[in-house]
Amino acid sequence: MPLVEELAGFVHQVSYDTMSASAHEQIKIRIADALACAIGAVEGPPVRRIREQIRDFGGNPLCTLIGGDGAAPDLAAFYNSALVRYLDFNDSYLARGETCHPSDNLGAVMAACEYANTTGRELMTALAVAYQVQCRLSDEAPVRSKGFDHTTQGAYALAAGASKALRLDAARTAHAIAMCGTALNALRVTRTGALSNWKGLAYPFAAFAATHITFLAMRGISGPLEVFEGNKGFMESVSGAFNLDWSEEDLERVTRTIVKKHNAEIHSQSTLEGVLELMKDHPMDPSDIERVDVETFDVAYNIIGGGEEGGKTDVRTKEQADHSLPYMVAAAILDGKVTPDQYRKTRILQTDVQTLLHKVHVQPVEEFSRRFPDAMVSRVTVHPKSGEPFSIEKQDYEGFFTRPMSWEAVTHKFNALAGPYTDVSLRADILKTVQHLETLKTADLMSLLKHVKIPN
Numbered sequence: 001m002p003l004v005e006e007l008a009g010f011v012h013q014v015s016y017d018t019m020s021a022s023a024h025e026q027i028k029i030r031i032a033d034a035l036a037c038a039i040g041a042v043e044g045p046p047v048r049r050i051r052e053q054i055r056d057f058g059g060n061p062l063c064t065l066i067g068g069d070g071a072a073p074d075l076a077a078f079y080n081s082a083l084v085r086y087l088d089f090n091d092s093y094l095a096r097g098e099t100c101h102p103s104d105n106l107g108a109v110m111a112a113c114e115y116a117n118t119t120g121r122e123l124m125t126a127l128a129v130a131y132q133v134q135c136r137l138s139d140e141a142p143v144r145s146k147g148f149d150h151t152t153q154g155a156y157a158l159a160a161g162a163s164k165a166l167r168l169d170a171a172r173t174a175h176a177i178a179m180c181g182t183a184l185n186a187l188r189v190t191r192t193g194a195l196s197n198w199k200g201l202a203y204p205f206a207a208f209a210a211t212h213i214t215f216l217a218m219r220g221i222s223g224p225l226e227v228f229e230g231n232k233g234f235m236e237s238v239s240g241a242f243n244l245d246w247s248e249e250d251l252e253r254v255t256r257t258i259v260k261k262h263n264a265e266i267h268s269q270s271t272l273e274g275v276l277e278l279m280k281d282h283p284m285d286p287s288d289i290e291r292v293d294v295e296t297f298d299v300a301y302n303i304i305g306g307g308e309e310g311g312k313t314d315v316r317t318k319e320q321a322d323h324s325l326p327y328m329v330a331a332a333i334l335d336g337k338v339t340p341d342q343y344r345k346t347r348i349l350q351t352d353v354q355t356l357l358h359k360v361h362v363q364p365v366e367e368f369s370r371r372f373p374d375a376m377v378s379r380v381t382v383h384p385k386s387g388e389p390f391s392i393e394k395q396d397y398e399g400f401f402t403r404p405m406s407w408e409a410v411t412h413k414f415n416a417l418a419g420p421y422t423d424v425s426l427r428a429d430i431l432k433t434v435q436h437l438e439t440l441k442t443a444d445l446m447s448l449l450k451h452v453k454i455p456n
C-alpha cells in the first residue's frame with residue numbers, strides 16, 4: 001500500500017472521540033487564539049489587497065469572509081488564512097529541524113467545514129487532523145535545511161484537514177493529499193534575506209491551492225499515489241527517507257504546540273519574556289545602554305539572530321522587523337511590550353529603536369541548542385554605560401507547552417486584538433461559541449465572524 005493511502009486511512013478513521021479531553025480543550029484554545037490574530041489583522045495592507053482582488057474576481061459566495069461578504073471556498077481559505085497569519089502572532093510547533101504554525105490550517109478547514117455544513121465537533125476534528133499531519137511530518141521529514149519552506153509539509157496537512165472536513169472517503173482523501181503534496185513544494189527563500197509580503201502569504205496561498213485541489217479530488221480527479229516513496233517523489237527529491245507509521249498515530253500533537261505571548265517570531269518568545277522581566281527589575285534609561293548580549297539556541301540564531309538566513313540589523317518593514325531579534329529586543333526595551341503597534345512603519349523607522357537594535361548582539365550557545373526543542377533557553381545580559389551588567393536566563397515562557405496558556409490568558413489576548421473591530425457583545429459571543437463548539441455547528445461560528453467591522 002502506498003504511504004499516502006496509509007495516511008488517508010488514518011485521516012478517514014479518526015474522530016472526535018479519538019481526541020483526549022486535553023486535546024479538545026487545546027484545539028479550542030488554538031481556534032480562539034487564531035481568530036484573535038485574524039480579527040486583529042483586518043487592516044493589514046496585504047490583506048486589504050487580497051480582499052480587493054476577491055471582490056474584483058467574484059465567485060460563488062459559498063463561504064464567509066471574516067468581516068463580511070462571501071467567496072468561493074478556495075478564496076475564503078486564502079483570505080481567512082491570510083488574516084490568521086498576517087500579524088505573525090499565531091501558534092507554532094517546534095521540531096528539531098523544522099518550525100511551523102499549525103493554525104495556518106484554520107482558514108482552509110473552516111472553508112471546507114462551512115461548505116459541508118459540519119458540526120463543531122467535525123471542525124475540531126478536521127483541524128486536529130491537520131495539526132497532527134503537519135507536526136508529525138515536521139518531526140520526521142524536516143525540509144528547512146534542504147532549502148524548502150515549511151509550507152511543503154503544510155500541503156499534506158491542508159489536504160488531510162480539508163478532506164476530513166468534506167467527509168471524503170479514504171480513496172479520494174489519498175488523491176487529494178497526493179496532488180497537494182506533488183504540486184506545493186515551496187522554497188525557503190520566502191523567509192531568508194530581505195523579507196517581503198510573501199512571508200505572511202505563502203501558507204495562505206497553499207491553503208487556497210490545497211482547498212481547490214481537494215475539491216477536485218472530491219469530484220474524482222486522481223493524483224500520483226506514490227507521492228512519498230515513488231520515483232522522483234517527496235523522499236527522493238525533497239525530504240530524504242523517513243519512517244512514519246500512521247496506524248500508530250493519534251490526534252494529540254496539538255497539546256505540544258505553543259501559543260505566542262508576544263507579537264514576535266516564535267523563537268524569540270523566551271528572550272522577550274526575559275528582556276521585559278529584566279527591565280522591570282532594573283529600570284534604566286535605554287540611552288544609557290552600551291550593549292545587549294543575547295545568547296540563545298542555534299535555530300533562533302539562524303532564523304532571527306543574523307545566522308544562516310541573513311543579517312537582521314537592516315530593518316525597514318514589518319516583515320523584516322518581526323523576524324529580527326535585535327529589533328524585537330530593542331522594541332521591548334524601549335516600549336515595554338511587543339504588539340502590532342511595534343510593527344507600524346512609523347515605529348520601525350524611529351531613531352531610538354534603529355540605534356538600539358544595533359547594540360543588540362546575538363550568539364548561539366551549544367548547550368542551549370542541545371536542549372531545543374524541549375526547552376527554549378535564552379540568556380540576556382544588559383551592559384550599562386556605567387555600572388555592572390545584569391542578566392536573566394529563561395528556559396521557556398508563558399505559552400510554551402511546559403507552561404501552557406490558559407483560556408483566561410487567551411481571552412485577554414483575543415479581547416486586546418479584536419477590540420478595535422468588534423463590540424463587547426460580539427467578542428463574548430465568539431468566545432462562547434468557540435468554548436462550546438462541540439455542541440454547535442460551524443455555521444454558528446461563521447455567522448458571528450461576518451460581523452467583524454473593517455474600517456473603510
